[in-house]
Amino acid sequence: MARYFTDEHEWLDIDGDTATVGITDYAQGQLGDIVFVELPAAGTALIKGGDAAVVESVKAASDVYAPIDGEVTEANAALEDDPALVNTDPQGGGWFFRMSVGDKSQLDGLMDEAAYTSFCDGL
Numbered sequence: 296m297a298r299y300f301t302d303e304h305e306w307l308d309i310d311g312d313t314a315t316v317g318i319t320d321y322a323q324g325q326l327g328d329i330v331f332v333e334l335p336a337a338g339t340a341l342i343k344g345g346d347a348a349v350v351e352s353v354k355a356a357s358d359v360y361a362p363i364d365g366e367v368t369e370a371n372a373a374l375e376d377d378p379a380l381v382n383t384d385p386q387g388g389g390w391f392f393r394m395s396v397g398d399k400s401q402l403d404g405l406m407d408e409a410a411y412t413s414f415c416d417g418l
Contacts, residue, residue: 299402300411301362306386307405309396313368317390318350318359318381321415326352329381334370334392341365341394343401348391350381362405364397 297309304322307314323329333349341347341361348359370392374380381389396402406414 297402298408299362299405300408300414301360301405302414303360303362305359305362307362309402312396313393314363314365314396315390315393316347316359316362318385319411320385322357323382323385323389326350326357327354328352329378332374332378332381332391334374335367337367337369339367341367350378359391361394363394363401365394366397367392367394369393 299307299309300319301307304319304325305316306319307316318326329350329352331351333351335341335347339347341364343361343364345361346358347361347367350357350359371390373388374391383389
């Protein structure tokens with residue numbers, strides 16, 4: 296499974312034609328304690344760079360953007376009951392949603408883990 300990162304601090308794992316999307320450990324660290332997550336409904340069409348979800352912390356609310364074009368196939372229902380999963384396991388069980396991969400060529404503009412780590416080191 297390939298993992299990609301955006302400069303807006305989203306990660307996505309690609310498994311065939313499905314992407315699992317969440318926010319990075321860096322992002323959750325900047326936000327602080329997550330208290331609420333608003334996720335897109337299955338069937339929602341997403342456009343790369345467009346609003347996909349909202350995450351609220353004790354510090355602020357922040358948009359989560361679609362890293363690629365596609366359609367939401369599933370939202371992580373576990374986050375409704377326990378939004379703190381985003382803090383404790385941001386790049387695992389704290390995933391936000393799964394979506395179809397609409398245009399695989401859009402993955403070419405994303406970062407791998409080494410490039411993302413270097414990007415964060417420069418912030």
